[in-house]
Amino acid sequence: MEFKYRLKQLLDAKDSGNMTALAAHCGVSPQAVQQWITKGLMPRKGRLELIAQYFGITESALVYGGDIPADMREPVVISIRDYKEKSEEIEIRQYNTGGAMGHGVILRDQPGVIQSWHVSPEWIQKNVKHHTGIDNLAIVTGFGDSMRGMFNPGDPLLVDRGVKSVEFDSVYFFRVGDEGFIKRLQRIPGEGIVAISENKAYKEWTIKPDMDFEVFARILKVWCSTDF
Numbered sequence: 731m732e733f734k735y736r737l738k739q740l741l742d743a744k745d746s747g748n749m750t751a752l753a754a755h756c757g758v759s760p761q762a763v764q765q766w767i768t769k770g771l772m773p774r775k776g777r778l779e780l781i782a783q784y785f786g787i788t789e790s791a792l793v794y795g796g797d798i799p800a801d802m803r804e805p806v807v808i809s810i811r812d813y814k815e816k817s818e819e820i821e822i823r824q825y826n827t828g829g830a831m832g833h834g835v836i837l838r839d840q841p842g843v844i845q846s847w848h849v850s851p852e853w854i855q856k857n858v859k860h861h862t863g864i865d866n867l868a869i870v871t872g873f874g875d876s877m878r879g880m881f882n883p884g885d886p887l888l889v890d891r892g893v894k895s896v897e898f899d900s901v902y903f904f905r906v907g908d909e910g911f912i913k914r915l916q917r918i919p920g921e922g923i924v925a926i927s928e929n930k931a932y933k934e935w936t937i938k939p940d941m942d943f944e945v946f947a948r949i950l951k952v953w954c955s956t957d958f
Contacts, residue, residue: 733793734770735865740785740792741767756780820854822847825868825889825903825947827910835910840873841884858950862892868947870903870912876927877901877912881952887912889947896923901949907942912949 738747741763745751749763756763756777765771773781782789823846827835847869854864861867872885880901881887889903896902899916913925915937923937937943 733772734767736792737781738767740787744785752781752784755784818850820849820851820864822849822867822869822888825870825891827905827946835905836908837873837910839875839883840871843871844869844886847886858888861890861950866890866892866947867950870947870949872912872952873910874912876929876932878929879954880928881954885955886953887949888951890950891947893948894945896945901952903946903949905942905944905946906937910946 741747741749741752749760753760753763756773757780758777766773772778778789778792782792785792824843827837854867858867868889868891870887870889872881872883872887875883887903893902896915896917899914901912901914903910903912904915905911911925913927916924916926918924921936922939923943924934925937926934
């Protein structure tokens with residue numbers, strides 16, 4: 731996500747889009763803040779520090795993404811048309827779990843990572859039918875073997891970061907405590923949310939109300955590799 735979209739996201743969440751308080755904190759006019767958002771002008775370093783301080787995040791999170799508080803993660807939805815007007819290429823970046831957990835989430839047996847993809851708007855239109863916004867798409871590298879059969883460790887998974895709750899049964903990327911999981915989540919009346927593995931060597935287990943549970947994203951597409 732570009733800096734200007736991230737700044738707008740933070741401002742909408744904290745001040746409903748009002749620029750006055752942020753401008754006063756940074757010692758600039760509201761018009762200057764408007765230029766940061768509409769024209770994508772990058773403030774000088776001293777101002778970046780003040781902006782990060784205002785939102786209670788690190789400067790790195792402000793500029794590159796990361797540890798933005800959960801209540802400020804409302805998705806900024808960018809359409810295919812917006813991208814076609816700007817560029818014929820869309821970058822889908824690796825999902826960064828560091829922001830959610832501070833020191834990161836443990837991904838068991840992680841076989842390296844896929845850092846990014848570059849695709850055309852037409853690829854998105856033809857291959858990703860349902861999502862909450864282009865900027866909410868991210869890549870997760872498959873880890874562990876509990877979902878073997880659906881994907882293998884090291885395979886690419888396309889996820890939607892705009893989905894932050896289990897609204898219906900599907901496959902999700904989530905954490906319990908400091909450990910990350912990719913499982914099929916199913917709501918069972920009277921029991922709660924059950925985590926189901928594709929690999930039947932792994933038992934089903936229930937996410938209980940007292941667990942520290944957070945949904946990172948919903949899995950949209952997976953690719954299952956084969957060695958020749």
